Amino acid sequence: MNLYYAPAACSLADHIALIEADVRFKLIRVGRDKQTEDGRDFTSINPKGYTPALELDDGTILTENLTILLYIAETTGKLLAKNGLDRWRAIEVTNFLTTEIHKNFLPFFNPNAADPEKDKAREALELRFATVSEQLGDKVFLVGDGMSIADAYLYVMLMWAALNQIGVSETLTAYAERMKVAPSVSRALVEEGLA
Numbered sequence: 001m002n003l004y005y006a007p008a009a010c011s012l013a014d015h016i017a018l019i020e021a022d023v024r025f026k027l028i029r030v031g032r033d034k035q036t037e038d039g040r041d042f043t044s045i046n047p048k049g050y051t052p053a054l055e056l057d058d059g060t061i062l063t064e065n066l067t068i069l070l071y072i073a074e075t076t077g078k079l080l081a082k083n084g085l086d087r088w089r090a091i092e093v094t095n096f097l098t099t100e101i102h103k104n105f106l107p108f109f110n111p112n113a114a115d116p117e118k119d120k121a122r123e124a125l126e127l128r129f130a131t132v133s134e135q136l137g138d139k140v141f142l143v144g145d146g147m148s149i150a151d152a153y154l155y156v157m158l159m160w161a162a163l164n165q166i167g168v169s170e171t172l173t174a175y176a177e178r179m180k181v182a183p184s185v186s187r188a189l190v191e192e193g194l195a
């Protein structure tokens with residue numbers, strides 16, 4: 001299995017999940033020029049042109065972060081409750097992270113975005129992170145007793161928040177510090193050259 005990734009991009013969530021679920025995989029870095037580190041045109045692998053993309057052993061390509069995270073969880077039986085409300089809460093919050101939080105970071109990655117656009121996005125992000133913080137409360141993980149796909153994604157969003165001076169609660173800051181030293185997260189950070 002190959003994970004096409006860019007360092008510190010949202011693909012870091014899949015990277016963490018693959019390690020946490022004990023999957024054997026190879027990392028293939030994709031540059032800003034859409035060339036893979038082994039010299040291929042990434043758009044011929046994922047015509048959408050963005051990471052993450054997961055290449056299964058039979059060559060099938062899966063895209064979209066939520067889908068890849070669910071695929072890892074379903075095929076390994078890890079990182080997602082098999083039934084009950086925790087399963088739906090984990091999917092619910094992961095979808096919230098991708099549609100309501102991830103997307104609001106776009107102005108911070110756009111060198112042409114004007115300050116008012118960034119201010120609006122910052123306000124939206126701070127509101128949404130507050131919602132997630134309430135959901136976390138005094139728990140160790142977002143949903144249930146162990147790390148789920150939602151935690152892998154939330155860690156990356158909090159890393160972006162810190163890099164872009166987005167205000168988050170002390171609860172979320174402490175959570176990010178704990179996650180950072182989890183074995184799967186610290187290994188992923190080292191493998192992406194971020195440690």
Ligand SMILES: N[C@@H](CCC(=O)N[C@@H](CS)C(=O)NCC(=O)O)C(=O)O
Pocket residue numbers: 006009010011049050051052063064065066098
């Ligand atoms: N809808 C996609 C969005 C993925 C995405 O935003 N990827 C970013 C990195 S976090 C990317 O590769 N951007 C480069 C580009 O779009 O050219 C998903 O949920 O997986």
